[in-house]
Amino acid sequence: MKKVVVIGGGITGLSAAYMLQKALESGEKVDYLLVEKDNRLGGKIWTEQIDGYTVEGGPDCFLADKPGCFDMARETGIEDRIMGSNEASKRTYVFANKRLNRLPDGLMGLVPTKLVPFALSPLISWPGKIRMAFDFFIPKKQTDGDETLGSFVNRRLGKEALDKIAEPLIGGIHAGDPDKMSLKATFPRFIQMEQNYGSLLRAMLAARGKMPKPKPPEPGKPKKTFFMTFVGGMGELTDTMAAKLEPNKILTGKTVTHIEQKTGGGYMIHIDGMEPVAADAVIVTAPAHEAAKVVEDMDKAMSDNLAGIPQATSATVNLAFRRSDVGSSLEAFGFIVPISEKRKIKAGTYSSTKWDYRTPDKEHVLIRAFVGGAMNQELVFQDDETLLKMVLDELKDIIGLTAAPVMHKIFRWVKGMPQYTIGHLDRVAAIEARAAANPGFFVAGGSYRGVGVPDCINVGKKAAQGALEYLGI
Incomplete structure (x- = not known):
């Protein structure tokens, strides 16, 4: 029986x-073994139930226009557990x-399609709005070279649109620096539009x-x-998937x-504190900087390119309050x-407004x-007490919140967000070429061609299918 080892349990x-x-x-x-360095499965998807609160450590949602999560939920029998946000x-x-x-x-994205709400908004000054309108007349870029997201937005819409819309709204998806983010790797749709x-x-x-009218739900x-x-939070998906696997x-x-290549084909997977495990195929889904260490002895060129993908550090701080103690509107x-x-802080989500079933009652x-990201990573490394006080001070200044939380939970993600900087697609192509040169070896994950949950599901499935095809199964 052929054996596949999967490294990384996100x-x-x-x-x-x-x-x-x-x-x-x-x-x-076919047999398989899933190896995860942490004591839990799920990776960046981490949901905890604390005193009746549904607390998300990582992503709290997925995009509806990508089918990956819907397909997996249907396959695993939890499609009826999917819910939308509170659109009101x-x-x-x-x-x-x-x-x-x-x-x-x-x-839409970062471009206004309704002129009246945008014209009346105080967010962008009138000179900034006029500069954005110049986009109609600025010629399209003639060269095919990559550019940063910051350069692109500044060129087409101006600096104010970059600072007040693009950087916080779009750059925040990757917790990145727009002046370093590769446009081709992060938002190729903008290139196509231009x-x-x-x-x-x-x-x-x-x-x-051309947008079709919304269809009623099936x-x-x-x-x-x-x-x-x-x-029950995004952890429902990963917990259900994990429960479908054989515990042994x-x-x-x-x-x-x-990882060591065996003479004549196959691999030996060296695991700390254990005897090596023989594998006919290997799928490495660990983040790129961790994958670099794992493959260094086997393929130095692949390792160098993996290590060349930067990672940003961030933290999420969940806070519960009595509704009566919150003076400002959270609608x-x-x-x-x-x-x-x-x-x-980079942002704040009103979780109990955005989603149902996030608090034990309506009184909380x-x-x-969100803290950190590519340009403020040092803030994440403060101790819990200092980090909590900092976040509360920020919420006081931004939304006027002065109450003490009745519950809090901090999640830190050290080197947790891959940065798709200029040259990213070239690095990924080089990594994939080296992987292809090692028969039965596959790399997949959010470090390469998409950080969203549906993207990760799709590349994980694709890697498994590739391993099965390589093994003739």
């Missing part, structure tokens, strides 16, 4: 292992000029005109909103130190903070603050 590794489990159950002659409160604020400004309705229409505004207006299926999650094929709390999804404001609220 959503990508779980997706790969799930596909291998299905192959095994269908009678295929669908509004976001930007903290700029020392006040909260509502993000104008009709903003090339096809010569203008972002023109492209967005054309797309708006019977027995949740109504689709832009953001979707699970009733999972190793947690074990670190893979290095919104939350707020984002431009780096130009020089604040110490749950807020989640």
